[in-house]
Amino acid sequence: xxxxxxxxxxxxxxxxxxxxxxxxxxxxxxxxxxxxxxxxxxxxxxxxxxxxxxxxxxxxxxxxxxxxxxxxxxxxxxxxxxxxxxxxxxxxxxxxxxxxxxxxxxxxxxxxxxxxxxxxxxxxxxxxxxxxxxxxxxxxxxxxxxxxxxxxxxxxxxxxxxxxxxxxxxxxxxxxxxx
Amino acid sequence: xxxxxxxxxxxxxxxxxxxxxxxxxxxxxxxxxxxxxxxxxxxxxxxxxxxxxxxxxxxxxxxxxxxxxxxxxxxxxxxxxxxxxxxxxxxxxxxxxxxxxxxxxxxxxxxxxxxxxxxxxxxxxxxxxxxxxxxxxxxxxxxxxxxxxxxxxxxxxxxxxxxxxxxxxxxxxxxxxxx
DNA sequence: TAAGATGGCTAACACCGTTAGCTTCATTAG
DNA sequence: CTAATGAAGCTAACGGTGTTAGCCATCTTA
Numbered sequence: 385x386x387x388x389x390x391x392x393x394x395x396x397x398x399x400x401x402x403x404x405x406x407x408x409x410x411x412x413x414x415x416x417x418x419x420x421x422x423x424x425x426x427x428x429x430x431x432x433x434x435x436x437x438x439x440x441x442x443x444x445x446x447x448x449x450x451x452x453x454x455x456x457x458x459x460x461x462x463x464x465x466x467x468x469x470x471x472x473x474x475x476x477x478x479x480x481x482x483x484x485x486x487x488x489x490x491x492x493x494x495x496x497x498x499x500x501x502x503x504x505x506x507x508x509x510x511x512x513x514x515x516x517x518x519x520x521x522x523x524x525x526x527x528x529x530x531x532x533x534x535x536x537x538x539x540x541x542x543x544x545x546x547x548x549x550x551x552x553x554x555x556x557x558x559x560x561x562x563x
Numbered sequence: 564x565x566x567x568x569x570x571x572x573x574x575x576x577x578x579x580x581x582x583x584x585x586x587x588x589x590x591x592x593x594x595x596x597x598x599x600x601x602x603x604x605x606x607x608x609x610x611x612x613x614x615x616x617x618x619x620x621x622x623x624x625x626x627x628x629x630x631x632x633x634x635x636x637x638x639x640x641x642x643x644x645x646x647x648x649x650x651x652x653x654x655x656x657x658x659x660x661x662x663x664x665x666x667x668x669x670x671x672x673x674x675x676x677x678x679x680x681x682x683x684x685x686x687x688x689x690x691x692x693x694x695x696x697x698x699x700x701x702x703x704x705x706x707x708x709x710x711x712x713x714x715x716x717x718x719x720x721x722x723x724x725x726x727x728x729x730x731x732x733x734x735x736x737x738x739x740x741x742x
Numbered sequence: 743t744a745a746g747a748t749g750g751c752t753a754a755c756a757c758c759g760t761t762a763g764c765t766t767c768a769t770t771a772g
Numbered sequence: 773c774t775a776a777t778g779a780a781g782c783t784a785a786c787g788g789t790g791t792t793a794g795c796c797a798t799c800t801t802a
Contacts, residue, residue, distance in 0.1 A: 391749085413790060422750070425791075429749050434790065487666045489713045516721060520707070520729030524699065527706030531698075534668050542695060550699035553732040570780085592759060601781070604760075608780050613759065 392430050394420055396440045407480045439494035445485045446499045449474050453506040463510035464555045468525050475529035524550045571609050573599055575619045582659045618673035624664045625678045628653050632685040642689040643734040647704055647726060654708035703729045
């Protein structure tokens with residue numbers, strides 16, 4: 385599972401702290417090094433470049449999101465609704481990491497195999513294996529979360545209602561398929 | 564309509580060229596200036612900072628997107644499908660500008676009034692005035708486009724089918740409302 | 743005990759947005 | 773016609789960024 389050596393883990397942890405408290409702008413090689421009491425160039429003894437430590441952050445994010453899905457209850461009757469809630473909650477709880485994971489083209493080479501697919505699997509399952517519907521559901525959830533994080537909805541918007549409208553619409557055909 | 568003076572328009576055009584050909588990384592004050600045969604500090608005689616020229620790009624994007632919606636035919640029976648197609652097509656045609664418009668928190672103060680709402684209006688209208696549904700539809704469209712641009716779907720994914728699955732699901736309740 | 747890897751360091755480079763301060767030129771006021 | 777003003781360019785520079793080169797101490801291992 386690509387065990388991080390001690391120092392590597394510390395670097396990722398420091399980067400994570402900076403990211404969560406100050407956004408991606410705050411994640412600076414010099415700032416990371418400062419947090420560990422060393423100088424920026426020393427970081428390159430552990431990571432090839434800044435993108436590599438960002439990739440480690442993104443990897444952690446996908447794993448945590450997968451765990452959040454698992455914790456969202458597998459036996460629920462309205463699985464898609466539960467997954468949507470879990471998705472949104474996780475994104476809101478880790479806004480900067482969520483943006484880091486989704487905003488830029490994903491450099492798949494840098495991520496451990498299967499990490500991305502692991503997060504996607506529960507959605508596909510909740511859609512009864514209908515990949516097209518699963519992609520639509522994922523897109524809806526990502527769109528809602530991303531727009532909410534970017535403060536894109538008008539101030540008084542009832543986002544719970546929008547989530548309901550979307551999940552209701554999307555889960556209906558999946559139920560029809562299961563008969 | 565906040566007429567851009569000649570030089571201002573040239574600066575925005577240069578920035579647009581850099582953006583479309585090299586992504587947002589390529590949009591540099593020095594690069595913009597180079598394209599115009601001047602030096603970077605001279606740009607500050609026309610724009611207060613880089614964010615202001617980015618805001619001008621984003622403004623142009625919203626206006627063009629609104630036009631694309633208008634061109635998508637207002638008389639179509641399946642309006643939401645047509646708008647979805649127009650949205651996707653516009654995003655794919657201007658990927659970097661689309662990301663600039665949607666990826667970061669929007670600085671509304673810097674945009675002319677109503678520009679954002681103008682792009683949103685057709686969606687709301689196509690949803691029969693149901694704001695919750697409209698937000699869900701917008702989120703779906705944005706999610707699909709954003710994920711496609713970020714190369715997030717697996718290589719063989721049938722995105723047309725995913726768009727169909729989503730728009731079909733989302734337009735059904737809107738039609739029910741219109742009876 | 744010698745060798746080699748490990749993980750720090752300083753100095754430096756190229757690039758970034760941005761500011762200060764100077765000049766040059768066209769327009770306008772008196 | 774001249775003087776003044778403002779617009780729009782310039783160079784030099786500052787602090788910040790990721791990153792590289794090269795040096796040195798320490799620790800492990802043969």
